[in-house]
Amino acid sequence: MQIWGITHRGAVRQQNQDAYATQKMEDGRIIALVCDGMGGARAGNVASAMAVDLFMKRFMEQEKESNDQERMQSAAALANQEIFRRATTEEECTGMGTTLVAALVGKEEALILNEGDSRAYHISQAGIVLVTRDHSLVEDMVERGELTREEARNHPHKNLITRALGAEPILLTDCFRQPLKQGEYLLLCSDGLSNVVTEQEILYEVIHGGEDETCCQRLLDIAMHRGAPDNVTAVLIQG
Numbered sequence: 001m002q003i004w005g006i007t008h009r010g011a012v013r014q015q016n017q018d019a020y021a022t023q024k025m026e027d028g029r030i031i032a033l034v035c036d037g038m039g040g041a042r043a044g045n046v047a048s049a050m051a052v053d054l055f056m057k058r059f060m061e062q063e064k065e066s067n068d069q070e071r072m073q074s075a076a077a078l079a080n081q082e083i084f085r086r087a088t089t090e091e092e093c094t095g096m097g098t099t100l101v102a103a104l105v106g107k108e109e110a111l112i113l114n115e116g117d118s119r120a121y122h123i124s125q126a127g128i129v130l131v132t133r134d135h136s137l138v139e140d141m142v143e144r145g146e147l148t149r150e151e152a153r154n155h156p157h158k159n160l161i162t163r164a165l166g167a168e169p170i171l172l173t174d175c176f177r178q179p180l181k182q183g184e185y186l187l188l189c190s191d192g193l194s195n196v197v198t199e200q201e202i203l204y205e206v207i208h209g210g211e212d213e214t215c216c217q218r219l220l221d222i223a224m225h226r227g228a229p230d231n232v233t234a235v236l237i238q239g
Contacts, residue, residue, distance in 0.1 A: 001024070001028070001029075001030055001105060001107075001237065001238060001239060002212065002237070002238045003022045003024065003030050003032060003235065003236070003237045003238070004212065004213055004215065004216050004235070004236045005020050005022055005032070005216060005233075005234065005235040005236070006216035006217060006219075006220055006232075006233070006234055007019070007020055007231070007232070007233040007234075008220055008224070008228070008231065008232050008233075009231050010192055010223070010224070010228035010229065010230055010231050010232050011224055011227055011228040011229070012227070012228065012229045012230070013229075013230060013231055015044075015045055016045070016231045017036065017037035017038070017044035017045045017047075017048055017231055018034070018035065018036050018037070018048060018190050018192065018231040018232070018233040019034075019035050019037070019048040019049050019051070019052040019233075020032070020033060020034045020035070020052065020188070020233050020235055021033055021052045021053075021055075021056050022235060023056065023060070028106075028107070029104060029105060029106045030103075030104075030105040030237055031056070031059060031060075031102070031103070031104050031105075032102065032103050032105070032188060032235050032237060033051075033052060033055055033056070033100060033101065033102035033103070033188070034099075034100075034101050034102075034118050034188045034189060034190055034233050034234075034235055035047075035048040035051040035052050035098045035099060035100050035118070035165075036048060036098060036099040036116065036117075036118050036190040036191065036192070036231065036233070037049075037051075037096065037097070037098040038096065038097055038098065038099075038161075038164065039087070039093070039094075039095045039096030039097055039166075043087075043092065043093045043094070043095065043096030044096060044098070046086070046093060046096060047083050047087075047093075047096040047097055047098040047165070047166055048098045050079060050082060050083055050086075050098075051079040051083060051098045051100055051165050054075070054078050054079040054082055055075040055076060055078070055079045055100070055102065056075075058074060058075040058078045058079075059071060059072065059075040062074060062075070068104055068111050069111060069175055072102060072104060072111065072113045072175075073113065073171075073173060073175070075102075076100060076102065076113055076115065076165070076171055076173055077171050079100070079165055080165040080166060080168075080169075080170075080171035081169070081171075083096065083097065083098065083165050083166030084165075084166045084167070084168065084169050086166075087166045096166055097164035097165055097166035097167045098116070098164060098165050098166060099115060099116025099117055099118040099161065099164055099165070099190070099191075100113065100114070100115045100116060100118065100165050100173075101113070101114050101115075101116075101118040101119060101120050101132060101188050102114075102188075103120060103186055103188060103237065105180060105186060105237050105239065106180075107182070107239070108179065108180065108181070109177055109178065109179055109180055110122075110177075110178045110180045110186050110237075110239075111175070111176075111177055112131055112132060112175070112176040112177075112178060112186075113173050113174070113175055114132040114133070114135075114173060114174045114175075114176070115135065115163055115164060115165055115171065115172075115173045115174070116134075116135055116136075116161045116163060116164045116165075117134040117135060117136045117139075117159075117161050117191050118132075118188070118189065118190050118191065118233075119131075119132050119134070119187075119188070119189055119191070119194050120132045120176070120178070120186060120187070120188050121186070121187040121189070121199070121202065122178050122180070122184065122185070122186060123184065123185040123186070123187060123202070123203055123206045123207065124181070124183075124184040124185065124207075125207060127203065128199050128200070128202060128203040128206075130199070131176050131178050131186075132174065132176060133174060134161075135161055135162045135163035135164075135174075136158070136159075136160060136161045136162060137157050137158075137160040137161075137162060138152040138155045138157060138158045138160075139152070140162065141155075153195065158191075158195065159191065159195075159230075180239040181239060182239055183238070183239065184238075184239045185206050185236060185237065185238050185239065186236075186237045186239070187202065187206065187234060187235070187236050187237075188234070188235040188237075189219075189232075189233060189234045189235070190230070190231060190232065190233040190234075191230065192223065192228065192229075192230035192231045192232040192233065193219060193220075193223055193232050193233065193234050195230065196222075196223050196226045196227075196228065196229075197219055197222050197223055197226075201222060202219065205218050205219055205222070206236065212236065212238055215236050216234045216235070216236055219232075219234050220232050220234065
């Protein structure tokens with residue numbers, strides 16, 4: 001298995017409030033996560049950095065935990081608890097929060113945790129599939145039949161999320177199990193990528209666009225060419 005990642009503040013924002021981390025574990029599996037912070041000029045950056053650091057530290061400390069899902073949920077819960085505490089006790093951090101999409105990737109399966117609208121895509125020669133479900137206002141409207149997918153991409157409230165780390169004292173993450181065969185891919189990304197680069201474009205770049213190690217840069221280049229109004233983060237894992 002191989003892994004590559006990139007993050008950039010984009011073409012408009014003055015600060016990068018995205019954060020990510022990747023690590024290959026002793027047993028050969030890969031743990032990775034992407035977080036997209038929110039809540040003001042400083043606080044969003046704090047929230048995403050806290051989430052990444054606390055999640056990875058807690059996850060690696062529980063190395064002998066046999067239940068992978070509980071291990072990931074415990075790590076996310078700790079991050080949520082600390083972000084919520086600072087958001088409710090420190091004036092400069094009021095209202096801060098962050099999305100989180102994390103993946104534990106083994107030889108046959110990826111276990112994915114999601115909170116907010118950062119995404120995980122499964123990509124193979126057969127196509128691209130969105131594994132996670134956005135916790136967002138427009139996603140709820142799509143599910144109710146009030147918006148089409150294309151209308152949702154251009155909706156003025158597309159960035160309003162309904163769940164985030166730090167928003168509530170108790171975290172309710174979604175968990176997905178995605179089969180991942182050798183040679184297939186998992187892409188984790190913030191909405192700064194998925195809002196401006198289409199799924200078909202992502203599929204092309206991953207499968208046909210060039211070398212795997214330059215894929216994240218190519219995706220960033222497309223976003224930048226289109227004005228990149230938000231921070232852009234992408235992590236690509238090859239099974």
